[in-house]
Amino acid sequence: MPVVNRIADMSAEMAGWRQHLHTIPELGLECHKTARFVAERLREFGVDALHEGIAKTGIVAIIEGRGEGPTIGLRADMDGLPITEETGVAYASTHEGKMHACGHDGHTAMLLGAAKYLAETRNFAGRVALIFQPAEEFGGGGEVMVQEGIMDQFDIDQVFAIHNAPGKVFGSFNTRTGPIMAAADTFHIRITGKGGHAARPHDTVDPVVAACSLVQALQTIVSRNRNPLDQLVISVTQIHTGTTDNVIPSECYINGTVRTFDNAVQVLVVKRMQEIVDGHAASFGLTAELEFEFGYPPTVNHAAQAEFAAEVAGEVAGEAGVNPDIDPVMGAEDFSYMLEARPGAYLMLGQGESAGVHHPKYNFNDEIAPIGASFFARLVERAQPVSA
Incomplete structure (x- = not known):
């Protein structure tokens, strides 16, 4: 079964929604204009209940199916990034210094398309909880929504999400059982020495030399302390110090990120990093x-849900259009909190060749929106079929 015909008919409408959202990117929990637009569309579709103001600007909308059954959650993120857009498109960001550089405008449009179809057809039992989440990039909106009780309040049984994937084959679905994205931690190191004249280094305690040695030593955690079979990234991304060429500064600041999949590796990193510092x-x-x-x-990803999601994806994209065992990605995603609270799965939907996410020239491919919306719709209909 390819793209659902009714959803294919919405292609231009979904592109219009997405391109409007692209003009008004918002950051963190402050997705007020975005949430207002989403809520207006959901009311037009005739959802049965609309709950706003969760995690400040998050929304959960409920669509009732035919007869008794569980509740399945479908999640889309809504926030943008603090990046100045360089796409040159007619619908570029009107919010200076902000843009949808990760495709969350497209994720929202896909879920709106699925919502419109599901509200029209209701060819499922139980309920659907449509989760529109702020602050995926910064602020952990997924965690906040879980902490505010959405899983229990709406009796969500399982939960699913999609992210677009530049560089993956157009329209292909990519997922795996188990860890699919990494934990993302941050470290800050502040070094304090004794500054002075750069021509008299012997009268100083130079934090710059210490910082250079320290940055290199941190990489020995990866090369010499962890098991080579365990995945680990330690990246130093900032070093700030000094003001001019003839002054040895007193202080130096080092910042970076750590990416892991295993708690034991994470514990090792913290221990060794402290010892090295x-x-x-x-x-x-x-x-x-x-x-x-x-x-x-x-x-x-939970095994049963990931396998089921891959099976449903095959109905939309064809069996050859699904990779159910991709390599884990070292990026991070706060959908992780929802998967800690309920079983579910996260998938990546290929959008073909384009600039990568978090790049000023990135732009969501509107042609994949009907594919993603069809997946969401069929997932609901397959997971919660109407009794004969």
Whole structure:
């Protein structure tokens, strides 16, 4: 079964929704204009209940099916990124310094398309909970919505989400059982020495030399401390220090990210990072402080749901259009919190060749929206069929 005919008929409408949302990107929990637009469309579709203001601007809409049954959750993220857009499209961002550089405008349009179809047809039992979530990029809106009780309040039994995938074959679905995206943690290291004239380094305690040595030493955690079979990334992304060429500064700041799939590896990183920081402070005769921030946990697909989702995806994209065993991705996703609260699965939908996500020239491919919406619709109809 290819794209649902009724949803194919909505292609231009979904593109219009998406392109409007593209003009008004918003950050974090502050997705007010986006949420208002989404709520207006849902009311037009005739959803049975509309719950707004969850996690500040999040929405859960309920569509009742035919007869008794469980509740399936479908989630789309709504927020953008603090990036200045360089696409040159006619519907480019009108919010300076903000853009939809990750396709959340497209995810929202796909779920709206599925919502319109499901509200019209209601060819399923039980209920559908449509989850429109703010703050996926920053702020952990998924965690906030779970903490505010959506899973229990709406009696959600299982939950699913899709993310677009630049570089993957157009219209293909990609997923796996188990960890599909990594945990994302952040570290901050502040080094304090003794500044002075750059021509008299012997009168100083130079934090720059210590920082250079420390950055290299952190990579030994990957190369010498972890099991080579365990996946781990440690990336230093910022070093800030100094003001001019002839002054050795007093302080240096180092920042970066750690990506893991396994808690034991995460624990190892924290332990070794602290030991390395303390050791460098002692060996260079200065002070150094480590602050380790635990971020999004790994996104882990549940086996039964991932296998079922791949089967349904095959109905839409064809068996050859589904890869049910992709390699895990070292990026992170706060849908992880929903998968910790309920069984479910996360899939990636190929949009063909394009600029990558989080790039100023990225743009969601509107042609995949009917494919994603059809997947959501068929997922509901297959998971919760109407009794004969």
